[in-house]
Each structure stands twice: as structure tokens, then as C-alpha cells.
Amino acid sequence: MSDIPRSTDVLIAGAGPVGLTLATVLADAGVDAVVVDQAAEAANTSRAAVVHARTLEVLRELDLADELIAQGIVSSRFTVREHDQVLLTVDFDELPTDFPFALLVPQDVTERLLTARLRKAGGDVYRPYRLTGLDVDAGGVRGTLASGETVRARYVVGCDGMHSFVREQTGIEFTGDSYPESFVLADVRLSWSEPNDQVALYFSADGVTVVAPLPGGRHRIVATVDEAPEKPGLAAVQALLDARGPRRQPARVDEIVWSSRFRVHHRLAAHYRSGRLLLAGDAAHVHSPAGGQGMNTGIQDAVTLGHKLTAVLQGAAEAVLDEYEAERRPVAEEVVAFTHRMTRVATVGSAPLRGVRNTALRALDWIPAVHRTMAMSLSELANRPAEER
């Protein structure tokens, strides 16, 4: 790509799903933005596998919803189970949205479509450029890159992930904790008798295990374990499903397509803005992948922030930028709390407590309002701005 511009209105650090979305919203509005990413190439691993209804609503604004849906699996139901017993069912098909389902699609596919869309809007990503310095003065910010080049901008947005350099420079606290467990993540080919358009969450004393269908005949397995192997193999994933999955007709792992392990934190930035520096996505919040909401919350941050930045750069008062934190931080706070509760309920250790939990969940399963509340929370439709409800 050509030489990096020396000045711009918005410098975006990080071209993950959040940076790409923000850059596209700005490009569509005619705002000058530069996106840099330290990686030489976009990540090609599947990571976040669920795109929820609220995210599809905001991606429709970018004309991306239909294209993404064409690449994924439409899933209208999540079930919570203990082995063969269904404890709770969450149906999405009655949701008040044009997208009454969860879309299962690997993150690299989502990022590929976002990158193509950014190019269509006239933008692109500068790689490999690592942001290593920020100097803020009255008129703007000078961003220094590891290459030694500098970019002057009116605003800098850290979409640079959990270990955000931008957040570090602001001194904004990132409070929370880490879960003691680690997560096994595997995309597999699976033989099993369950429907291939539903997500199943298996609760067990040893940890929670999610089995979700992916396009191309694959399934995503996510499981909490005390200590995950660096690269979980077929035997390890099979052992997890044997111990926690269906018993009447056990699942068989035929092949591991990709696997990884990761550690999960639940942390939230105390603020999303410090003057001309702003945060979005994992730079501002990280949480358990139970419910698959990390990337979703971040993409929604990016769309909101894109509109606010556009307004300010087109003459609105700077105070409009504070609305971003006011609107989006409570959403992340709720997601962090919700996924934390789910993770704790899923991993209740003692047999008597498990019995109480299962009885309570089965009782709740009879109450339609509970289904609706769960579906609204998981789909993130509960977080729609008031004017869109």
C-alpha cells in the first residue's frame, strides 16, 4: 500500500472487527481516517463465531447484513443441557427484529467482508504499522509508529484489543479479574445426532462446553478446563465431549480443523474517552465468551462512535463524544455481568448445588417471560438505544 498519510482526522489503531467497522462508518460519512495495524496480515482464525441480531441490525446500515448471512448458518435456538437433559431453551424466532436468529460465522469471514466493504468505501488498512507513541496537544494528537513515521490526527481511537496501547497511554484503569479456568477452542468435524442449526451449552461440574455448528460442515467446541493444552488435539476434545456431552448417542470427533486455548478475563475500562483519545471493542471491555458477545458489543461500539465522531468533525459540540461512553459503557457493564453470571452458574461444583440449579432452570424453562428476557439479552436487542425500541 502507498505511503502512510502524515495527517488525518481520525487515526484508528487496530484493524480487528471493531477498527474495520469504525473506519467504514467514517469513510461512508466522508470523514478522513487512517487505520494502522501492527500485524502484516489480517488474522485468519475463526475466534468469535456468533453474530447476534442487534449486530446484524447495525451492520445492515453498512449494507453488510445480507452478505454476512449468506456466509453463515442461521440458528434460531440455543439449548442449555446436562448430558441428554434439556434444562433451558432460548428461542430467537419470536424476537422483535428483522433478524430473529443468531448467525454462526467464523470471525475471519466477518473480518474479510468488513475489509472488502472498507475498500469499497474508499478506505484501506496500513500494515504492518505499530502505534508506539502518542503526544497530545491543544490542537490534536501526534501518533508515532514503530517505523519512525508520524501521523497527526484530531482524534485517535484505540481499537487495539485487550492489551491496548492507546488505553495504556490514557492511564484509564481496566479493572476486573481473570477467570482461573482456561478455554479450549476447537473447530472440528463431528458426527452426532443433534440438529445442526442449534447451539448447545452443556453444563457440568468440570466446566461448560458449547457446541455450535459452523459453515462447511464444521462445529465449534468451546470448553472451560482447569488447564488447557496449548494446542488441543482430537483425543483431548473427544474426552471433553465424552465426559460432558450427550450420553444416549455420544458425539464423535472425526477431525480437528483448528484449535487453540485462551485465558479469559472480565475487565471494563473506567472511561471510554480521555480528551482526544477514545477506546472501543476489546480495548474497552473483555469478558467470558459464554454467549459469544465480545465481538458483537465491539462492533456496536464502533458504529455508535463513528456517528458521534462524524457529528463532532462536522461541527457538533465536543460534548457529543461523551454521549458515546454514556450510551455504550453501561451496555458493556451489563454484558460483563451477564456472562460472568452465566459462567458461574454453568460451573457450579457440588452435586447438591447442581441439583438445585438444574431444578431451578427446568422450572424457569416453563416461564415464557424468562425465555424472552434471555433471548433479548443474548441477542443484545435489550441494548438497543431508546429511540429504536
Ligand SMILES: Cc1cc2nc3c(=O)[nH]c(=O)nc-3n(C[C@H](O)[C@H](O)[C@H](O)COP(=O)(O)OP(=O)(O)OC[C@H]3O[C@@H](n4cnc5c(N)ncnc54)[C@H](O)[C@@H]3O)c2cc1C
Ligand atoms: C482465541 C480467541 C478466541 C475467541 N473466541 C471468541 C468467541 O468464541 N466469542 C466471542 O465473542 N469472542 C471471542 N474472542 C474475542 C473476540 O475475538 C474479540 O472480542 C474481538 O476480536 C474484538 O475485536 P477488536 O477489534 O476489539 O480487537 P482485536 O480483534 O483483538 O483486534 C485488535 C487489533 O489491533 C492490532 N493492534 C494491537 N496493538 C496495536 C498497536 N499498538 N498498533 C497497531 N495495531 C495494534 C492487532 O494486531 C489486532 O489486529 C476470542 C478471542 C481469541 C483470541
